[in-house]
Structures are given as C-alpha cells and as structure tokens.
Amino acid sequence: MTNRRKFVQSLGLMTSAFSASSLFQQAHAADFNKMLETKQHLSPAQLAEDEDFWAFVQQGYTTSPNIINLNNGGVSPSPRIVQEAVERYNKLSNEGPSYFMWRVLDQGREPLREKLAELAGCDKEEIAINRNATEALNTVIFGIDFKAGDEIIGTKQDYPNMINAWRQRALRDGIVYTQLSFDFPIENDAQIVDAFEKAITPKTKLLHVTHIINWVGQIMPVAKICAMAKKHGIEVLVDGAHTFGLLDFKIPDLGCDYFGTSLHKFLSAPIGSGMLWIKKDKIEKIWPLVCNDKPRGTDIRKFETLGTRSFPIEQGIGEAINFHNAIGSKRKEERIRYLKNYWTTQVKDVPGVKIHTSFKSAYSCAIAGVSIDGMTIAELDSALFTKYKIHTVGIVWENISCVRVTPHVYTRLKDLDKMVHAIKELAAQAKAKKS
Template sequence: MANRRNFIQQVAFTAGAFSASSLFNQVLAKGFNRLNTSVAGVPAGELVQDEDYWSFIRQSFTVNPNIINLNNGGVSPSPRIVQEAVERYNKLSNEGPSYFMWRILDMGREPLRQKLAELGGCDAEEIAINRNATEALNTVIFGLDLKAGDEVIGCKFDYPNMINAWKQRAAREGIIYKQLNFSFPIENDEEIVTAYEQAITTKTKIIHITHVINWVGQIMPVKKIARMAHAHGIEVICDSAHGFGLLDYKIPDLECDYFGTSLHKFLSAPIGSGMLWIKKQHIEKIWPLVCNDKPRSNDIRKFETLGTRSFPIEQGIGEAINFHNAIGARRKEERIRYLKNYWAEKVKDIPGVILHTSLKPAYSCAICGLGIKGMNAIAVDKRLFEEYKIHTVPIIWEQLDCIRVTPHIYTTTKELDILVTAISKLAGQAK
C-alpha cells in the first residue's frame, strides 16, 4: 500500500515518464549511461557496425524469436519499458477511472506536449497529441476552408487514407484533386520539385507531400517543394508518418505549414499514438475534425477534444521518447539505414532481383521495395514466411508489385543474412 501511494504521488507531482522515477530511469538509465560512455566519441557512421552496442538495445525489446519481423514500416514494436508503462498506468486507471485518469494522469499531457516539441524542435503550442497520422492529417484536410474549384496537388503514392480524404472532399464539395505519378527510385530532387511546380495553376491552394513514401521508402524533398510552393502562395501539408523518429531532423527544417505523424512507427511509442503540428499562424483557421466549443480559436488543444482517450498510452509515449533520446536520433537513423543497405547491397545484382528504392543516403533510409521477376509480391511474401519465417508485406499499388522490407534498431545482421539467402534462392527458382 505504501508503494502504491508513493507511486500515485510521483505521478501526480512529477508527471510520470519525465520524472526521476520514470520506468526508463529505474530500469535502463544506468545501462545506457555505461553503454554510451563506452562509445563516447565514436561517430554514428562507425557505430552502426558495433553489434555489441546494438545487442544491448535489442534486449530492450520483446520481439518473438520465432519470426523475423521485417515489416516495421507498418507498426513498430515498443520496448519493454513502454509496454510496462502502458500496463502500469492502465491498471492504475482501472482502480478508479474518472479520478486517476482525469485528475492524476491528465496532468502528464502538458509535460508530454513539451517533450514532443523538444523532439520536433518546435513550439509546444503547435503540437496536438492524437492517435495516428491519419487522424492528424485528416484534421487538416477536412479543416481547411476550400471551395469548389480550388485545386489540391498530391501524388498517387501518398498514403491511401489521405488520398481518400481528398477524394471525399472533391466528391462532396467540388474541389479539384490532382495526383502526380512517379517511377521510383528517383535520385534527382529537381525532377520531383519540377513535377509539382508544373502542375500548379492559379487555382492551386495546397500541395500534399509524403515525406517518406510508405510503399518504397523514397525520401521526398519536402523543404525544396515547400519553398517552391510558398513562392507561388501555396500552403504545404507534410505526411511524415515514416519520417518522424527515424530521420534526424526538426519539423521546422521541412518548412511546411502542416505536419502529421504516427508515433507508433519508428519512435516505437504505444500502438495508437500520433501527433499533429500546425504552424502557429494557421491554427485559428483550421476547423477541428472533432467538435470543440471554440473551433476558431488559436489554441492547438482544440484538436484534442476526442472524448475519453487513453491516458496510459500518453504516458507510454513519454517512455518511448526517453528510450529514443538515450540512443540519439543520428545513431538511430544511421543504424537503420545501414541495416537496409546491408541486405539490399547483397541482393541488388542477383539476376531477377529488382530494387524499387535508392540505396543513396539522401533518398532512402529504412524501407526498401524488392521484386523478383517471374514471382508476384504475394507469392514472394508467402514463401518468405512459410519457408524462412520472415515477415514482410506485399505491395501491389499502381505500377508497383514488390515486397516492402523494413528493419528496425532491434534487427540483427544475422537475421538479414537469412533474408539474403532466401531472396537468392527464390530468385534462382523464379527463372
């Protein structure tokens, strides 16, 4: 009982995940301190091959040893401390939901907003916490005042939920939604920027850009597109579901006007967590997706009137930030890119293998699309799992027919060696 009372007091007065008694500080801080001291001064580009360092991090996850999970682009597993935080606060909530959720755990929301802002390099008053990138970006898509005839430029390789949101607005309100098509990989930013610019007319109001194309991992030149768009008086929406927590950048670096992401991807926050960012001067004009008593206010919190929500998940986000910061954004990006290139470099020259992703650092990081001539993506995905217990995802979208392979920081090179062997055998059999 004394321990429980102490725990409740700590939550109430120090906001849980960012307190001295956070689960990260209790369980992992000392180990990370020793680990990071041992590699102090080692450049991130060299540390990528230190398997002892990354083995320590792998041990922080609870991934099933009986499968090789290479679909981290869909949703990433959380470290054990994140899972335990959610469980801990869920149990507390159920001891008296209306009291512990709204009078105790709700006190952790503002500290979390501040930490997310620090991670994103922006003002906390521009951050709204929600459930995923779809909710974040749909808030903007449906919240903008557009009228019949106004044009929006997107891409056929944007995420389907965003495409369908724009199509819905077009069907209901008569806006004009145009989609560009690309043949990836593209290793020329100007080619992409020019394509968007050539699609602009006097009626264009919005450009919707996906930071990292979820199908094949192409990194799009968001900043260059945003600068071009702003020169034409056009606002930019950025979908960074696959960029935030993976690439080492700050949101203002992108120079976009609106930004949404899922925190349960590369940040490894609890499943069902996301974030919306809106440049401060635009907040007032965006209508909330869910009703609010002051829909035209300039308070970012108007986008958080979701009704009853999961306070335990929010505390879990905080522990995911602690874990992410202990590794460091640059180290994390470099390691995951190294893992992607580790297997892709080994298979790219195998007869019958097709890569739909650049291996140059400027144009990709974690995700790589792979095809095998003579075998469709569904068949490749099935064979990989049935014969090697490798979990990927088949991508059949527009002109693409490939599997998407996405390692994470807990992935080992030994697992990727198995993938290389599997691809080599499948390619040989498909001739």
C-alpha cells in the first residue's frame, strides 16, 4: 500500500462522511444508544415530552447561556461535534491547502452525497452539494430554458431571493411571473391547491412552492400541489429551506421536479451549506449556474463546479447528519413541534396576544408568529431582546406582520417559560397603556 493510500485511509478515521469512524461515533454514539435504549417504549410524540432525553441532546450544543436564541428559522447553530469537525478540517486544510483539500478532503464528497441521499430518500446521483438554498434554487431558476411569454406561478409569501430571481428572469427573458397571495394561517389544503390551479394558463410551465413559509411557518400542501401540477404537465420547484432536517419526509414522495434547501437551518450543518435535488431525468436540461465542461451533461456533479470553497464546511455536514440520525427525523419533528405548541398554547388566550400560525400539526411545526395589540412589530422584537434577552425576528412582509419565534432541539423549556412570561408581561403593559 502506498503511503498516500495509507494516509487517506487513516484520515478516513476522522472524516465525517465515513460514518463508522466519525467524531460522532467516537464521542456520542454509545451514550445516545444507551439513552435511546431506555426510551424505546416511547413513541416520537411521547418522547417529545421527555426532558431527560432532550437535556441530553441539548448538551450536544454550545449555545450562549446569555441570550435565548429563538431565531433558528434564520440560521441554526451546529452541535459541538460538527464545529469540532469543521475546525479540524480547517486546520488540516491550512497545513497544505491544495493537497489536503483537493486530494484528501475531496475524498469525502461521494460518501457525503450517499449520506445526504439516504436522508433525502433518493438516488445519490440526484444530489448536488452547495452552499445554501439561494444557490440551489437559483441554479434551477436560471438554469431552465424558458421563452418569452412562458409563465411561472409563485406567491408573494415566497422568499425574497427567489422572488428577485424570477423577477430578473422576467426582466431579462420576458417570462411572465405571477404571484398569488395567501392570508395565512390556512387550514384547508384544497384552498391553496385550487388557488394555484386557477392561476394556471396554457402558457404555465412551472410552479414555485415554498414548503414551509418562512414568515409564519405555514406548511404548504406540496405533494397535493405537485399531483395537481402533474395533471397539467407543469413542473414544480420546491423551496425546502425550512423543511429538510425538520419534517420527516422523503423528497421523491413530494412528487416535485426540483428541491433546494439550506443545511444550516434544521439539520444544524455548518453555516454555509446547502443541497440541490433534481429528478434524474431533468438534470440534463438544467444549465449549471457556474459553468462546467459538460453543461448539458446528465451528471449531477456539473452543479458543483463552484471554484474554491470551504471543504471543512462541506465535510462537516456528515457529522450533522450523524447527530440528526441519532435523534431520528420523526422524534426531532415531534419535539420541535411540541416546543412551538408549548409556548404558543400558554399565550394564545392572553388578552391582546395574537398567534399568526395554525395550531394543527398538518400546518405548522417549528415556526410561529406572535403580535401584541398596541405594540408595533419592531417594538415587540426590540422589547423581547432588550428586556428579556430573547432573540427573535420582526417580520413585516406583504400581508404578514408578526414577530417570528423558532425553537430548535437545543431549546430548553425554561427558556420558553421566559418567553411566555415576557409575552404576558408585555401584553399586560400594552393593555394598561391603552386604557
């Protein structure tokens, strides 16, 4: 065996994508298994309320004890093990960048693709690894051939980067970009599917659907929209920035054609990681955003010619998948939904408080919007931080006006108790001011 092969093999012992020997396996796997063995009798919904188990998960994170971060919808922290992997790969990269990045760490990309594909429930040849949801979705938005007059339907409640991308295509290529507008929460799938269907014309080529609306957390009926679109011979691009690593689903089951997501939200992968899924038979027709020698090729890797980027971040994704898998997708979804319900149910009947998100599990999971009569959104967001050190985000976008609150698996009940206390106190103060 050559020295280089020996070295690469020994490095495999610290490469996250080689799961049998990952940092996670070395540091956490045995404890996780032991803990889960004692909880086997609990369903995911029952385990969602088991504070022993979640305290164990919380210990995997290094979040600040000084602020309560309830803006995980923006970007989520990585567990310690993921951070350590990135730091380790970064140090290694700096020992000899081109050697360690392009000849050594690069070896981890294919195993990582397999791990992502397993989590997504798809063929690994349908997964491209990139830096964020914006990059993934823009690859499709700018990569499809459309002619002037072709129509795309999205919504005013989609993410601005994608709205702007479609607008740019409209300006540049003369496509027609139609935006529906919804008043969320909506607890009726047919209402949403019908609105898309009514907007379809003979020129409609694609529907752009945001899987979870980032502003208020509405879960959109993506599978039903895709089934309807298929009947009309129309493609669907799904913005799954908020669903991959949160909801327990497999991408092919949605019935869409394209799916882009960030990995640095609910999967807790390193900040600056994303993924694009393209149905196998569609890969050939999508032009890469950053060019490759085979722009019309059928190999999904044509979307990964990104130039020099962070290999440590990319390889750190593997440890995030290990951490996620150790918890389990369904258990994670149920816990995060439980946390959202935990705080919203305690404040929903407080006079002056409005929750802008459905309480039904089919329509919401992590994200909920809240507002208080007599306070502007900016005032509420600012009061939560300055008085209670609770970090949230104020949303004023189209017809939506609320403070968005997003817990994650590491969020402690006592932090949500502070949130509940803060909302009650602020609502009482706003009421007193009014009278």
